[in-house]
Every structure is written in structure tokens, then in C-alpha cells.
Amino acid sequence: MDTNLFFFFFFFFFFFSTEANVVEGSRHFDRSLQGGLGSNKRLFVFGDSYVDTGNTPKSYPAWKAPYGTTFPERPDGRFSDGRVLTDYLATFLGIRSPIPYRLRKDAKEEVKYGMNFGHGGTGVFDTRVAGPNMTIQINYFEQQVEEEKVYTKQDLDNSIALATISGNDYTTFIFRNRSLLVSGKCALLSLLYTFELHVGAPCTFIHLPDFIRSVTKQISINLKRIHDLGVQNIVVTSIEPFGCLPSITALFSYKVCNELVNLAATLHNHVLQQVVQDLNNVTHQPVFIVIDLHGAFLAAMKKQNNQTGTIKFGDPLRPCCVGVPGHSCGDVDENGMKKYEVCENPSSSFFWDDVHPTQEGWYEVFSALQPSLNKLL
Secondary structure, three states, rough: HHHHHHHHHHHHHHOOOOOOEEEEEEOOOHHEEEEEEEEOOEEEEEEOOOOOOOOOOOOOHHHHHOOOOOOOOOOOOOOOOOOOHHHHHHHHHHHOEEEHHHHHOOOHEEEEEEEEOOOOOOOOOOOOOOOOOHHHHHHHHHHHHOOOOOHHHHHHHHHEEEOOOOOOHHHHHHHHHHHHHHHHOOOOOHOOOOOOOOOOOOOOOOHHHHHHHHHHHHHOOOOOOOHOOOOOEEEEEOOOOHHHHHHHHHOOOOOOHHHEEEEEHHHHHHHHHHHHHHHHHHHOOOOOEEHHHHHHHHHHHHHHOOOOOOEOOOOOOOEEEEEOOOOOOEEEEOOOOOOEEEEEHHOOOOOOOOOOOOHHHHHHHHHHHHHHHHHOO
């Protein structure tokens, strides 16, 4: 495939389709997803809106209707109609979902299950959303361990960390360099290559693969820090196929994924596998595990319903909650009028909004991931 064409489509579709979205009673807790009930394991969570269960300020969409309509039947800071990846992993481990860091002082008894430091809209580096990046989240964890002594060495010996990065670094990278595209000083494709064009002013050196290596290198540093603090099992997710996110597929009437954009996620995931293998080579044991969120998303969107033989999510790329033009899920006008529409049955949709799965979507994703997690029990 022509490399120039790939990067053109990545820039155009991934950035311009996502720029408007700066922030980003069920069967789900059945025996098939449960590990050892009554487990004394602890779960520590780092990342973004795919794992956040209530760390963002209440001005964020996740604290407004219609978020949380399925669980807990009110907005509670989850970027979905219900449960998210963190909740399913906790249930699998036989514990409650770890308390959000923001609420740690209000429910001290809950810290025994671990703690969730994830914050919607953040990344490995700083993003367009004001929130703690993963390095700062780990700083908070270090405080809990070394200064406040909330967790002992024995606690950490039997703990698991989940680290999730879903692409906010990449949207921010494109956003911060967009002026080179619109300035007229650089040809469109030159934005993503390491050379200069002498057309009035030189282009800044920008190269997406180099940035991917920068992101994955920082992930490696972060994972090592978590291990050095005492966590013995560390799970990191690959990036989902973000060419299938509704924010991108809306350009194609939610009918097809943009496979050229998906190639950027594939490159990230390839480099991530390499850096995690290097970490395990140092520890001489599989402390670090990459779970295939990318493959799980694809499997869930194509999953067959065994009872009916039909595709479970009949229109898997179309979100349940859709903003009217110029608006996002949860937006209201100055009179409180809704500027969005919600589907009749969220469990029939894989995606909840432009970026995030529904509770049912996360259930299917975690079902696909579960076999790779059995070694954690």
C-alpha cells in the first residue's frame, strides 16, 4: 500500500472526525466471568475513559444524563451506559470494582480492593483534557504506597495492575500540529514525514511512527515503575481499532471501518508487544501481559448470538447515543433541551457514544479477553 496514502487518510479522518469530542439490572456478573469469589487480590487501574469509574470532575459528560442509564441507573462518572472494562476485570478477579482515587477518603473501607487512578481523556503524555497523565497517576499510587502506607508489600505481592491507553495521545499529537496543515506553508503529506519543504518556511520535523515509538517507550517506563513499586502482575491493553470508532465511521454512515486508520493502531500494537517483551526479558518471568483489546473489539462487533444465529449487534458501528449536528451525547442547550438521541435498547448496540462501548459491548469485549487473563487467578 502507498505509505503516503495511508498517512493522508490517518490525518484527515482521525483528526477531523474527533476534534469536536475533546472529552471523551444485568446478566453481566454471571459465573462465567467470575474467578475466585472472596479473593484477596487487589486491582490498581491506570489509564483513560475506558477504565475510569468516577475520577473526572462532575462537569464532564460521564456525570450527566444519559450516561449510566443501565448501571447504576444514574450518571456516576463512567463513560458508558453502564459498566466498563475495570468492572469486568474486578468481577473476574472476585473483588469489587476498585474505588476511584478521587473518592478514596470517603469510603476508606473500599481501598482493600485496590484503587482506580484512571481519568477520562488522558494519555501517556498530556492531552487536550486537563487531567493527570499516566505518569502522574502512578505518582498518586506511589503516594498511597510509600507515603500514606495504605498498602503493604504483602498487599502488593497479591495485586494486579491494569494500564489502558486508547488513543488520546494520538488525537492530541494531530491537534497540536494542525497549524502546519492549514498554514499553507507545508504540503499536506509533509506533515507526517521527517523532511523539510522550502516553500516560504521549513516544516517542523514531525513523524508519526517516531511519535508512536515515543508513546510506547513511555508506556514501558510507566509499567516498570508500577512493577518497581511492588505489583507483580501488570496487564496493558493494546489499542482498539480506532478506525472503527463511530467518530470516524460516521463519515461512512456507520457502515465500514477505516482500515487505513486502523493501520496506525496496528503499528502501535506491534511496537507495544516489542517493548513488553523487552520488559519480561529483564524480569525473566512474564510479569507484563499485553491483552488484545484490538482483537477483542473486532471479535465482539462480529460475534454471533448462539441462540438466534444472527449478529448480536445488528449495526455494530452505529452508536446508541448520538448528538445532533454540532453536538455530542449528553449535550443540552441553554434551555435544558436535549441535543442528542438515544436508542431504545442500549444492549443492542456495541458503541454507546462516539468513542465508548456500551455495557453490553464491554461484556462481549471482556468475554473475548477472558482466556488470556486466566493466568492471573
